[in-house]
Amino acid sequence: MTMNKARQVFPRREYLRRLAAVKSEMARRGADALVVSFDRNMNYLTGYTARSGYIPQGLVVSMQEEEPTIILRKMDAPAAHHQTFLARDRVIGYPESLIGNPEKNGYDAVIDFVEELGAANLSVGLELGNLPPPALDKFRFRLPRAKIVDFTSVITWIRMIKSDLEIALMREAAAITDAGILRASDVIRSGVREADAAAEILATLARGANGKAGTSLASFWMNSSPRTGTSHLTWSDEAFRDDSQINLEIAGVRYTYTAPVSRTFSIGRPSDRLRRVHEAQIVGLDTALETIRAGRTCSDVAQAAHRALAKHNVQKESRYGYPVGIDWTEQTASLMEGDMTVLEPNMTFHVHLGNWIDEDFGVMVSQCIRVTESGVEVLTKAPLKLFELPSAA
Amino acid sequence: MTMNKARQVFPRREYLRRLAAVKSEMARRGADALVVSFDRNMNYLTGYTARSGYIPQGLVVSMQEEEPTIILRKMDAPAAHHQTFLARDRVIGYPESLIGNPEKNGYDAVIDFVEELGAANLSVGLELGNLPPPALDKFRFRLPRAKIVDFTSVITWIRMIKSDLEIALMREAAAITDAGILRASDVIRSGVREADAAAEILATLARGANGKAGTSLASFWMNSSPRTGTSHLTWSDEAFRDDSQINLEIAGVRYTYTAPVSRTFSIGRPSDRLRRVHEAQIVGLDTALETIRAGRTCSDVAQAAHRALAKHNVQKESRYGYPVGIDWTEQTASLMEGDMTVLEPNMTFHVHLGNWIDEDFGVMVSQCIRVTESGVEVLTKAPLKLFELPSAA
Numbered sequence: 001m002t003m004n005k006a007r008q009v010f011p012r013r014e015y016l017r018r019l020a021a022v023k024s025e026m027a028r029r030g031a032d033a034l035v036v037s038f039d040r041n042m043n044y045l046t047g048y049t050a051r052s053g054y055i056p057q058g059l060v061v062s063m064q065e066e067e068p069t070i071i072l073r074k075m076d077a078p079a080a081h082h083q084t085f086l087a088r089d090r091v092i093g094y095p096e097s098l099i100g101n102p103e104k105n106g107y108d109a110v111i112d113f114v115e116e117l118g119a120a121n122l123s124v125g126l127e128l129g130n131l132p133p134p135a136l137d138k139f140r141f142r143l144p145r146a147k148i149v150d151f152t153s154v155i156t157w158i159r160m161i162k163s164d165l166e167i168a169l170m171r172e173a174a175a176i177t178d179a180g181i182l183r184a185s186d187v188i189r190s191g192v193r194e195a196d197a198a199a200e201i202l203a204t205l206a207r208g209a210n211g212k213a214g215t216s217l218a219s220f221w222m223n224s225s226p227r228t229g230t231s232h233l234t235w236s237d238e239a240f241r242d243d244s245q246i247n248l249e250i251a252g253v254r255y256t257y258t259a260p261v262s263r264t265f266s267i268g269r270p271s272d273r274l275r276r277v278h279e280a281q282i283v284g285l286d287t288a289l290e291t292i293r294a295g296r297t298c299s300d301v302a303q304a305a306h307r308a309l310a311k312h313n314v315q316k317e318s319r320y321g322y323p324v325g326i327d328w329t330e331q332t333a334s335l336m337e338g339d340m341t342v343l344e345p346n347m348t349f350h351v352h353l354g355n356w357i358d359e360d361f362g363v364m365v366s367q368c369i370r371v372t373e374s375g376v377e378v379l380t381k382a383p384l385k386l387f388e389l390p391s392a393a
Numbered sequence: 394m395t396m397n398k399a400r401q402v403f404p405r406r407e408y409l410r411r412l413a414a415v416k417s418e419m420a421r422r423g424a425d426a427l428v429v430s431f432d433r434n435m436n437y438l439t440g441y442t443a444r445s446g447y448i449p450q451g452l453v454v455s456m457q458e459e460e461p462t463i464i465l466r467k468m469d470a471p472a473a474h475h476q477t478f479l480a481r482d483r484v485i486g487y488p489e490s491l492i493g494n495p496e497k498n499g500y501d502a503v504i505d506f507v508e509e510l511g512a513a514n515l516s517v518g519l520e521l522g523n524l525p526p527p528a529l530d531k532f533r534f535r536l537p538r539a540k541i542v543d544f545t546s547v548i549t550w551i552r553m554i555k556s557d558l559e560i561a562l563m564r565e566a567a568a569i570t571d572a573g574i575l576r577a578s579d580v581i582r583s584g585v586r587e588a589d590a591a592a593e594i595l596a597t598l599a600r601g602a603n604g605k606a607g608t609s610l611a612s613f614w615m616n617s618s619p620r621t622g623t624s625h626l627t628w629s630d631e632a633f634r635d636d637s638q639i640n641l642e643i644a645g646v647r648y649t650y651t652a653p654v655s656r657t658f659s660i661g662r663p664s665d666r667l668r669r670v671h672e673a674q675i676v677g678l679d680t681a682l683e684t685i686r687a688g689r690t691c692s693d694v695a696q697a698a699h700r701a702l703a704k705h706n707v708q709k710e711s712r713y714g715y716p717v718g719i720d721w722t723e724q725t726a727s728l729m730e731g732d733m734t735v736l737e738p739n740m741t742f743h744v745h746l747g748n749w750i751d752e753d754f755g756v757m758v759s760q761c762i763r764v765t766e767s768g769v770e771v772l773t774k775a776p777l778k779l780f781e782l783p784s785a786a
Contacts, residue, residue, distance in 0.1 A: 003752040004619060006629075050625040051612060054722065075711060078752040079623040096710045100727035129525045134545070136526045152527070195606030199599035202610065206592035206628075213588030213630040217595070217610065219444060226397060230472040232443040235599075236399075237606040317489045318468060329447065334493035359396040359471040 002088070003081040009047055009255045012085045014165055018045055019061065019068065021158045026063055026125060031149045033117055034061040034125035035110060035139075036068075040326045041127070041155040043256055046070055046086060049216075050079040055099065056106030056135065062117055071110050073099065107135050111142045125151040157332050160323050162346045166257060167370060170325070170348055172212050174259035174368050174379035176252020179209040181263055181382035184250075190242045190267050190392040194235035198222055205252055218251040218258045218328055229360045242268050242391040247364040249354075256326045260350045261380040262364035268391030277363045278386040280312030281353040285365055285384075288320055288335070288351050293375045298339035305353070306337065314355070321351040324368065347371040348379070395481070396474040402440055402648045405478045407558055411438055412454065412461065414551045419456055419518060424542045426510055427454040427518035428503060428532075429461075433719045434520070434548040436649055439463055439479060442609075443472040448492065449499030449528065455510055464503050466492065500528050504535045518544040550725050553716050555739045559650060560763060563718070563741055565605050567652035567761050567772035569645025572602040574656050574775035577643075583635045583660050583785040587628035591615055598645055611644040611651045611721055622753045635661050635784040640757040642747075649719045653743045654773040655757035661784030670756045671779040673705030674746040678758060678777075681713055681728070681744050686768045691732035698746070699730065707748070714744040717761065740764040741772070 022045065026034055036042050039053035045068060046059060052072060061068040069090045070080050077093030080086065094109035114124060120143050128136060129152035139148065162170065183204040187197045198220065208214040222235045224246045231247075240246065244267045251260035264278060287308035291301045302320045309316055320335035325348060333341035335351065348370050356362035365384070370377040415438065419427055429435050432446035438461060439452060445465060454461040462483045463473050470486030473479065487502035507513060513536050521529065522545035532541065555563065576597040580590045591613065601607040615628045617639045624640075633639065637660045644653035657671060680701035684694045695713045702709055713728035718741060726734035728744065741763050749755035758777070763770040 001751055001753045003622060049627075050623065051614075051627070052625045054724075075624045075749045075755075078749070079620070079626055081752060082620060082623065096712070100712060100715075100729055100732060129527055131526060132522045133524060133526050133529045134522055152525075193606060195599050195601060195608070199596035202599055203592035203596040206588050206595055208588060208630075213586060213628075215588070215630060216627045217613075220610075221444075227472070227475060229396060230443065230475065231468045232445045233472055233476075234442075234444070234609045235606075237608060319489070319493060322493075331447075336493055339493060356468045356471070358394055359474060360394045 003078045006082045008085060010165055014163060015045065015047065015085050017163065018158070022061060022155060023063060025154050025158070026061070029125065029149050030123050031125035031151070032063055032122035033114055033119035034151055035114065036061065036127060036155065038127050038130040038155070042070065043326055044155065044159055046084040048080050048084050049256055050076055052076040056110070058107070058110035060110065060113055060117065062119070069113060071106070071113055073106060107138050111139060114143065119146065121145045123147040123149055125149045128152050153332060156330050159325055159330055160332055160347050161344055162325065162348060166325070167346060169254040169257040170259055170370070171379055173252040173254040173257050175209040176205055176214050176254070177250060177259045177261050177368065177380055178382040180205045180250045180252060181261065184248055184265065185387050185389065188240060188246055188265055188267065188389055190244070191239055193237070193239045194222060194224060195237060198235040201250065205250065208252070212254065214252050215255050216253050218253050218260070221249040223247040223362070226360055228362045229356050229358055231354065231356055231362065240267055245270070245274060247362060249364060251328060258324060258326070258328045259368040259379055260324060260328060261368050261382060262352065262354060262366045263382065263387060264364050265387040265389055267389050270386055270388060274363060275386065277314055277355065277357070278365065280309055280314040281355060281363055281365050282384065283312060284309040285351060285353045285367065289367065289369065289376050289378065292343060292369065292371055294343055294345050294371060294373045296343050298333050298335045298341045298343070299337050302336045316353070316355045318354065318356070320353070321349050321366070324348050324350045343371045345371055345373050396471045399475045401478060403558055407556060408438065408440065408478050409459070410556065411551070415454060415548060416456060418547050418551065419454065422518065422542050423516050424518035424544070425456055425515035426507055426512035427544055428507065429454065429520060429548065431520050431523040431548070435463065436719055437548065437552055439477040441473050441477050442649055443469055445469040449503070451500070451503035453503065453506055453510065455512065462506060464499070464506055466499060500531050504532060507536065512539065514538045516540040516542055518542045521545050546725060549723050552718055552723055553725055553740050554737055555718060555741060559718070560739060562647040562650040563652055563763065564772055566645040566647040566650050568602040569598055569607050569647070570643060570652050570654050570761065570773055571775040573598045573643045573645060574654065577641055577658065578780050578782065581633060581639055581658055581660065581782055583633055583637070586630070586632045587615060587617060588630060590633070591628040594643065598643065601645070605647065607646055608648050609646050611646050611653070614642040616640040616755070619753055622749050622751055622755045624747065624749055624755065633660055638667060640755060642757060644721060651717060651719070651721045652761040652772055653717060653721060654761050654775060655745065655747060655759045656775065656780060657757050658780040658782055660782050663779055663781060667756060668779065670707055670748065670750070671758065673702055673707040674748060674756055674758050675777065676705060677702040678744060678746045678760065682760065682762065682769050682771065685736060685762065685764055687736055687738050687764060687766045689736050691726050691728045691734045691736070692730050695729045709746070709748045711747065711749070713746070714742050714759070717741050717743045736764045738764055738766050
């Protein structure tokens with residue numbers, strides 16, 4: 001039997017809008033066909049969410065055709081029939097003989113399709129930054145007459161400005177994030193194992209909020225004493241103690257749209273140093289949010305926050321945030337001095353005052369926001385404070 | 394203050410053993426220095442688990458030095474001081490000015506270090522399959538006199554044969570997996586939302602088993618009716634129904650060591666077709682496990698399982714499994730016809746009778762095993778059956 005289509009997350013016109021933006025870049029860069037290999041971009045253009053990107057796959061966009069064609073391992077094709085807006089004949093499942101085969105792999109199926117399209121002698125866009133060099137060698141060897149055009153990050157830049165439909169999902173995701181932060185404030189206690197607290201917070205992120213389930217889990221970072229100077233660890237297998245500080249960075253997810261936030265928790269009374277730095281960082285965060293609006297640059301925001309921190313004698317080396325959307329970070333602009341990207345309405349950012357000051361001391365506070373014409377909409381609503389949790393003593 | 398070392402997961406001699414195996418391959422391939430960029434391999438050689446691989450980083454192994462040197466973004470260096478066996482001067486944090494910078498990035502810091510080592514005119518190993526082409530271009534441009542040697546998958550092949558210390562972690566991970574499967578059999582019920590069941594199972598995987606916490610979460614696949622013909626979806630936002638079939642594939646994790654398993658669940662009485670195919674696949678799985686022992690090939694195992702299925706009129710196109718260890722799949726051998734890799738003691742495999750027969754029908758059953766001289770040790774102990782769960786009706 002054939003696979004039925006699922007209820008679609010976005011209407012067809014939304015995908016056609018995204019494809020039109022991509023085709024406009026193809027025209028500008030002179031690409032007749034484009035092979036999208038970055039799985040987040042494949043998701044953006046089709047609605048495909050299956051986690052099959054650990055093996056070769058691709059989405060081919062042609063200037064000649066309204067719908068693109070997705071080329072997947074055969075066992076992943078039914079997920080594409082189910083999830084994407086694509087017509088049945090726009091989903092190609094390549095055979096299992098291309099798995100674990102040193103001679104041919106899934107990129108050969110993608111190249112076969114590019115040849116069938118008649119694009120082998122034309123100009124073909126590739127996301128070079130998302131292809132391993134052996135795959136690029138294969139494209140060059142098998143398509144010797146094609147002109148290769150680099151499309152690294154091109155679609156990711158298009159993704160930066162969200163539609164209102166995407167913003168609605170970001171709001172739902174942020175509500176889930178908030179629920180996770182509140183759950184954290186209930187379960188982080190002295191004597192509780194970090195893993196047990198993480199279990200409760202992760203379960204909350206999966207259950208979701210307001211009747212809307214989390215649709216997958218994003219990265220989860222819990223950097224607790226003595227590791228508050230680190231930024232990318234999950235929980236440890238130890239228990240929290242009286243006086244533990246916990247830097248938590250989590251995100252709810254709705255159909256790949258991810259709204260991250262971070263908060264700092266202290267079991268018992270925070271140290272004077274933590275209190276002072278956190279207070280300064282709240283001022284820095286407020287200043288960043290007051291600066292953000294359409295027309296300002298990323299650099300403007302970073303400079304304003306930097307000055308506000310300096311007034312409180314706090315230095316911060318790392319950037320003040322980055323755009324977010326599908327699967328957390330969009331690797332495009334950064335809120336840092338010198339980044340002259342101009343903010344536009346419906347860009348979404350994780351404005352991050354994370355500050356890793358010493359090897360063994362860092363403080364985190366952030367918000368997930370939407371840029372508007374006149375300022376920001378703050379998507380995350382969890383209390384903006386240093387959480388002081390009861391100690392056992 | 395400087396960061397203290399955490400309790401080490403493995404003793405120093407274990408890392409030196411792994412490095413000796415890598416250096417032996419370097420000698421064989423004539424590499425004076427090796428840049429490890431695949432994060433799982435960096436973890437294998439140092440104990441570093443932070444999830445910072447979304448930005449450039451590298452581990453440089455030199456034939457002249459006992460310990461390698463890890464080069465990370467400055468904010469990730471404290472995690473390396475904390476987690477790895479490396480001496481303090483073997484951890485280099487590169488400045489934030491290399492983040493979001495179109496001219497220079499973290500690979501420049503790695504190349505600087507290769508130059509300092511005096512290896513710029515020598516032979517340098519790179520994991521080409523784990524570098525984006527622009528990074529490879531940078532290595533070639535900045536090290537024009539170095540001879541580049543491809544080390545793609547070389548360390549992954551070394552990882553295939555585990556030490557007894559690694560096997561101990563695989564057993565602990567498998568016990569967590571089992572707890573997840575049992576939890577699934579308790580919480581998957583008609584009317585329960587998939588997300589709520591997933592939340593409970595995920596929480597179990599984080600809490601762990603036998604007093605040993607899960608140390609992170611692995612991939613989580615729940616392909617339920619009408620999606621049992623798909624293989625790589627997470628949960629949906631729907632509720633289970635009477636007669637739902639659920640194909641669940643999960644894994645417990647201990648310090649990155651991952652023990653996956655899959656089971657099929659039926660709410661209410663399974664269909665005759667599901668029952669018949671599942672029974673055949675159990676026979677196929679048993680046959681595979683009876684065939685596995687040191688000295689046999691991957692192909693032997695696949696052929697035996699294939700014949701056993703054929704006797705029951707079941708065809709399966711996909712491979713019969715793959716090696717597992719750090720972060721689920723090791724991309725090396727496959728249990729498939731024609732793969733002449735010889736099994737050796739302490740290889741660990743996910744022996745997988747997953748079978749996606751129609752677009753809307755598939756069945757999963759598998760075990761996580763260790764190869765021994767005389768056969769297998771089955772690491773996963775969850776009941777090997779088609780789980781029939783009570784229906785509401």
